[in-house]
Amino acid sequence: MRIVWFGFVVNTLFYAAIMWLLILGAFALRRVSRRKRGLCVACGYDLRGNLEHGCPECGWRREAAS
Numbered sequence: 001m002r003i004v005w006f007g008f009v010v011n012t013l014f015y016a017a018i019m020w021l022l023i024l025g026a027f028a029l030r031r032v033s034r035r036k037r038g039l040c041v042a043c044g045y046d047l048r049g050n051l052e053h054g055c056p057e058c059g060w061r062r063e064a065a066s
């Protein structure tokens, strides 16, 4: 039994890429679903759909408004 280094490296990169896609996809889905429900995309605070004025809880998108 020998380690096939090329296959090992290719498999590692391949599965790492899939893991990254899953993680990034989960974060993107969470942002989209929060935005749809009118919640702060950063902390989930209920903004009642008023996303333009930012979030008073965590300060998301607050710099431009104040």
Ligand SMILES: [Zn+2]
Binding pocket: 040, 041, 042, 043, 044, 045, 055, 056, 057, 058, 059, 060
């Ligand atoms: Zn927030």
